Amino acid sequence: MLRSLDGEVALVTGASRGIGRAVALRLVRQGADLVVTARTEEDLSSLAKEVEGTGRKILVAPGDATKEQDVMGIVEKAREKFGKVDILVNNIGIGAYKPLVTTTVDQYDEMVAVNNRSTFLFTRFVVPLMIERRYGQIITISSASGIIGYANEAVYCSTKHAQVGMMEALDRELQPHNIKVCLVCPGSVNTYFALGEGRTKGDPVLLDMLEAEDVAEAVNFVAAQPWKSMITQVNLRPVAEAKY
Numbered sequence: 001m002l003r004s005l006d007g008e009v010a011l012v013t014g015a016s017r018g019i020g021r022a023v024a025l026r027l028v029r030q031g032a033d034l035v036v037t038a039r040t041e042e043d044l045s046s047l048a049k050e051v052e053g054t055g056r057k058i059l060v061a062p063g064d065a066t067k068e069q070d071v072m073g074i075v076e077k078a079r080e081k082f083g084k085v086d087i088l089v090n091n092i093g094i095g096a097y098k099p100l101v102t103t104t105v106d107q108y109d110e111m112v113a114v115n116n117r118s119t120f121l122f123t124r125f126v127v128p129l130m131i132e133r134r135y136g137q138i139i140t141i142s143s144a145s146g147i148i149g150y151a152n153e154a155v156y157c158s159t160k161h162a163q164v165g166m167m168e169a170l171d172r173e174l175q176p177h178n179i180k181v182c183l184v185c186p187g188s189v190n191t192y193f194a195l196g197e198g199r200t201k202g203d204p205v206l207l208d209m210l211e212a213e214d215v216a217e218a219v220n221f222v223a224a225q226p227w228k229s230m231i232t233q234v235n236l237r238p239v240a241e242a243k244y
C-alpha cells in the first residue's frame, strides 16, 4: 500500500511543464509540500496557483540548472523555508534527434550541461541535507534512451546512459545513509520535449505516446512506497513504441 507523503518536502526540477509539472501535481495529491524549479518563473507561478487551496505549501524557486550559483541558491531557499528536502526529482532534460554528423559541438555541450551537469548539481547540493537527517529519496528521470542505444540519438543516449551510471553508483554509495535512489526510464512521452524535428503538434503519432501523467504515476509509486521497500528502476514504454 502506498503511504501518504504528508509532511514530506519534494524538490522537483523542470516543473514548469511536461513531466516535471505532472510529477509536482501528483506528489501534492499524495500529500507532499513542494519546491519547484525551472527557468520560466511565470509557468512556475501558474503551477503554484494550481496548488493553492490544496493545503500544501509550495516554494517557487526559478533558476538555470546548469549554473552552480543558481542551484546552490535554490537548495538554500528550500532549506530556509522547509529545513529539509525529503524527495529530489531530477527531471530537467533536453534532447535533439539527429545523426551524429549533423550534431553541432554547441548542441553536444548544451545536452551534457542540461542533462548531466544539472543532475550532478542538484544531487550534489541536496544530498548533504539528506545525509544530515539520514533520510531521503532521489528519483532521476532518465529514459529508455538511457538503457538502449537508438539511431539518431547518440548524444542524447550518452547523456541518459550517464545518468543511469551516476544513479547506480549513488544507490550503493548512499544506502548506508538511509537514502534511496531510483531511476525512472520512460519511452516516448507526449510533451513539448517530444516536439522536435520530425514530430509536430497535431501529429497523430503523439497520441500513442505515454502522457506526462503516466510518468508522474510511476514517480509517485516510487516515492510513496513503504519506507523499507526500495525500488531502484522503473522502465515504462508506450505499447505502440514500434511506430517511433
Ligand SMILES: NC(=O)c1ccc[n+]([C@@H]2O[C@H](COP(=O)([O-])OP(=O)(O)OC[C@H]3O[C@@H](n4cnc5c(N)ncnc54)[C@H](OP(=O)(O)O)[C@@H]3O)[C@@H](O)[C@H]2O)c1
Pocket: 013, 014, 015, 016, 017, 018, 019, 020, 037, 038, 039, 040, 041, 043, 063, 064, 065, 066, 091, 092, 093, 094, 095, 114, 141, 142, 143, 144, 185, 186, 187, 188, 189, 190, 191, 192, 193, 194
Ligand atoms: N518527452 C519524452 O519523450 C521523454 C522520454 C523519456 C525521458 N524524458 C525525460 O524526461 C525529462 C522531462 O522531459 P519533458 O518531456 O517533460 O520535457 P519538457 O516538456 O521540455 O520539460 C523540460 C523541463 O526542463 C526545464 N529546463 C530545461 N532547461 C533548463 C535549464 N537550463 N535550467 C532549468 N530548467 C530547465 C524546462 O523549463 P524552462 O524551459 O522553464 O527552464 C522544463 O520545465 C527529461 O529529462 C527528458 O530527457 C522525456
